[in-house]
Amino acid sequence: MAVTGLGGLFFRAKDPDALTAWYQKHFGMGGxxxxxxxAGPTVFAPFREASDYFEADKAFMINLRIDDMAAMTAQLESAGIEVIRKEEWNEGDGAYGQxxxxxxxxGNAIELWEPPAVLPEE
Incomplete structure (x- = not known):
């Protein structure tokens, strides 16, 4: 017996219908x-409680694996969504992707991740 993948992500929202519509419109998911x-890699990684990698008042951050960072960020920006980029997120010359x-x-953080063609060995 083994876990074969992530089966879902469930979280509370102030307005579930509006949030579902937003995810459907911008990412084609939800509903x-x-x-x-x-098929592809999924990272499952608890962070230290004091981590500043994402907002301290949030218990989770969604990470979406994408295939074209430039196209996705252009699409989101054209919809008026602020895209944040930080060089330190792309450490190691992009060895872990963009x-x-x-x-x-x-206010939930959504990390966009374009994996590298070949993932580094652990």
Whole structure:
């Protein structure tokens, strides 16, 4: 018996319907249907409680694996969504890929991750 993948992400929202519509519009996910993902890496990593990698008042951060950072960030910016980029997120000359961040209407961080063609060995 083994875990075969992430089955879902469930979290509380002040306005679940509006937030679902926002995720559907900008990322093509959400709603009450299934979201079939492409095969690929998923990182499962608890952070120290005192981490400043994302907002201290939030218990989680969503990380979405994407295939074209430039196109995705351009699409989000054209929709009026602020895209945050920090060089330190792309440490090691991009060995772990490229990262950017946006926030949903309720302030939840969404990290965009374009993995490198070959992931580094651990």
């Amino acid at each position: 009450h249907g299934w979201w079939f993902q492409d 990262f950017a961040r946006v926030h949903d209407p309720e």
